[in-house]
Amino acid sequence: MELTKSITSAIMQKGLKKDEVKTVSYYSYYSNELDQKTSKMKKYFLTLHCMSVNLSNFDKIGEITEASVSGGASVNHIHFYLSLQKQRELKNKLFEAATKDAREKANAIAAGLNLKVKKVINASEDFSQEQCYPTNPIGAMQNMASSVSKQEGSVNYMPQNTSMSVHVKVVFGVK
Structure with a gap:
């Protein structure tokens, strides 16, 4: 929940209205994996919160995407x-x-x-x-991740x- 709040807060600071951000899906499921160091099974729940942001101003796409990533989001698609x-x-x-x-x-x-x-x-x-x-959406996202990490400014989509x-x-x- 804290990550969702962080992402939402980051993009709302860019001037989005509440009705422009929506939850698309919310999954929470049990998973486990082998801890390589201890050879024991680690059990945990994984939660995925998929959100959608609707914009009518193309000029804000890079800025909003950057804010999302800075807030902790992974960007899956830009349509x-x-x-x-x-x-x-x-x-x-x-x-x-x-x-x-x-x-x-x-x-x-x-x-x-x-x-x-x-x-x-x-x-x-x-x-x-x-x-x-x-x-090139994959290239654009890689460039965006690079520019966010270097604090170079907005990526243009x-x-x-x-x-x-x-x-x-x-x-x-x-x-």
């Missing part, structure tokens, strides 16, 4: 996601463009067959998004491009 609002906005634009394109293609095909598109019979959609990660794609299938009635 970059679009906000839900931005995802919705982009998805809607992509679906609008895809359905417009489907209509234009249907009209062109129908015209070539001397027919006219009359109505939509059926439509379905699919969406996928490739998340973006640092170029910048996400790469993310890609989103939509697929629409529209069945048109023709006449």
Whole structure:
């Protein structure tokens, strides 16, 4: 518990709000290992407290990560996601463009067959998004650990491009 308090305190001092830090999981389990010196089994409990920090300001990622490590945390992953609002906005634009394109293609095909598109019979959609990660997360974390130990200052993490794609299938009635 003291380590959790130390980590939380370190990152809160960087200006995070309480709702930006969440417990993802908390495991406590029994373990044992052989003591090489005494040849006796050492029995203990191991506890893992996994936390998540959500930021909207990319400029603070290195600073928060550094504070976490200085507070005693091990950093497992750094993920970059679009906000839900931005995802919705982009998805809607992509679906609008895809359905417009489907209509234009249907009209062109129908015209070539001397027919006219009359109505939509059926439509379905699919969406996928490739998340973006640092170029080299392991290298970035090693650099971060090195800079924290040397007190060199913040490590900069910048996400790469993310890609989103939509697929629409529209069945048109023709006449």
